[in-house]
Amino acid sequence: MKTGDLIFRLANDLTPVESNAVSRRLNRALIVGFAGSMALLVVLYGIRSDMPKLILTTMFWVRLAFPTATVVTAMKLAACLGRPGALLKLAWFAVAMPFVTMMLMVIFILLATPPGYRLQLMLGTTWRVTTANVVLLSLPSLAAVMRAMKGLAPTRLALAGAGVGLLAGAQGLLVYSLYCSEMSVPFWGVWYVLAVVVTAGIGAALAPIYLRW
Numbered sequence: 001m002k003t004g005d006l007i008f009r010l011a012n013d014l015t016p017v018e019s020n021a022v023s024r025r026l027n028r029a030l031i032v033g034f035a036g037s038m039a040l041l042v043v044l045y046g047i048r049s050d051m052p053k054l055i056l057t058t059m060f061w062v063r064l065a066f067p068t069a070t071v072v073t074a075m076k077l078a079a080c081l082g083r084p085g086a087l088l089k090l091a092w093f094a095v096a097m098p099f100v101t102m103m104l105m106v107i108f109i110l111l112a113t114p115p116g117y118r119l120q121l122m123l124g125t126t127w128r129v130t131t132a133n134v135v136l137l138s139l140p141s142l143a144a145v146m147r148a149m150k151g152l153a154p155t156r157l158a159l160a161g162a163g164v165g166l167l168a169g170a171q172g173l174l175v176y177s178l179y180c181s182e183m184s185v186p187f188w189g190v191w192y193v194l195a196v197v198v199t200a201g202i203g204a205a206l207a208p209i210y211l212r213w
Contacts, residue, residue, distance in 0.1 A: 022079045022152060029141075029148035030075070030171060036140025037175040044136075045179050059183045066188065067177060069098040070170035070196065078145065078167050081160040082152030088159075095166060099193060106189030121186040130180065130187075134195030135202070138165075138172025142203060150211055161207020162200045169199030 054060050073094040080086040110118050124130075145164045154160035173192055182188070 022082050023075070025148050025151065026075060026078055026082075026145060026167075029144040030071075030167070033141025033144035033168065034171060034175070036144070037137045037172055040137055040140060041175050041179060045133075048179060048181075051178075063177050063180075063183070063188065064174065066098055066102055066192065067170045067174035067196075070095070071167065071174060073098065074163060074167035074170055078149065078160070078163040081156065081163045082149055082154050084153050084155045102185075102189050102193060106186045109185050118186070121184045122190050124182045124184055124187040124191075126180070126182060127187070127191055130176075130182070130191040131195040131198060133180075134169070134173050134176045134192065135198050136172075137175050138168045138195070138199045141171045142168035142199060146203065146206065146210060149207075154207075154211055157207045157211045158204045160211060161203035161205070163203070164207070165200035165203025166196060168203065169196035172199065 048054065073091070077088070077091040077095050080088050080091045110121070113121060142165060145168050146161070149160055149164050173196060182191075
C-alpha cells in the first residue's frame with residue numbers, strides 16, 4: 001500500500017472530538033466509582049444513626065473540604081495526564097495545595113496543643129483501621145477511573161496511575177468521611193493523607209502494566 005493511500009484511509013470519515021470529551025469520560029467513571037464506594041460503605045459499615053445531627057455540625061463540612069478539593073484538582077491532573085503533551089506544572093501545583101493547607105493546619109494546631117495531648121490528637125480512636133478502610137473504599141473508583149484512563153492516550157504511565165490513584169483515593173476518602181467519627185484535624189492530616197498517598201502509589205504501581213498500549 002502506498003503511503004498516500006494509507007494516510008487517506010486513516011483520515012477518512014474523521015469526526016471532531018468534543019473539547020470536554022476527556023473530562024466527561026472521567027466524570028462518568030467517577031460516578032460509577034462513587035456508586036460502588038457508597039454500596040461498599042453501606043454493606044461493610046452501614047449508615048450512621050446520628051447522621052441527621054452530624055450534618056448540622058461545622059466540623060462535618062470542614063472535614064469534607066480536603067477530599068472535595070483533592071477530587072477537583074486531581075480530576076484536572078488526570079485529564080492532563082490522559083493527553084500527550086499537556087502541561088502538568090499548574091495541575092500538580094493545584095493538587096499539592098490541599099495537602100499543603102492540611103499540613104499547615106496540623107502544624108498550627110499541634111503547636112497550640114500541650115505536648116501531652118498531641119499524640120492523642122493524631123491517633124484518635126480508629127487510627128489502626130482508617131487508612132485501610134479508605135483505601136478499600138477507593139478501589140471501585142480506582143478500577144473505574146483506571147479503565148477510563150486506558151481509553152485515553154497517557155504516555156507517562158506511572159504518573160498517570162498516580163493521578164488516577166489520587167483521584168480515586170480522594171473520592172474514597174470523601175465517602176468514608178460520611179461514616180468516620182474522628183473530628184481531629186491532626187488525625188485527618190496523618191491518616192487521611194496517608195490513605196490518599198497509598199492509593200496513589202497503588203495506581204502508580206498498576207498503571208505501567210494496565211495502561212500499556
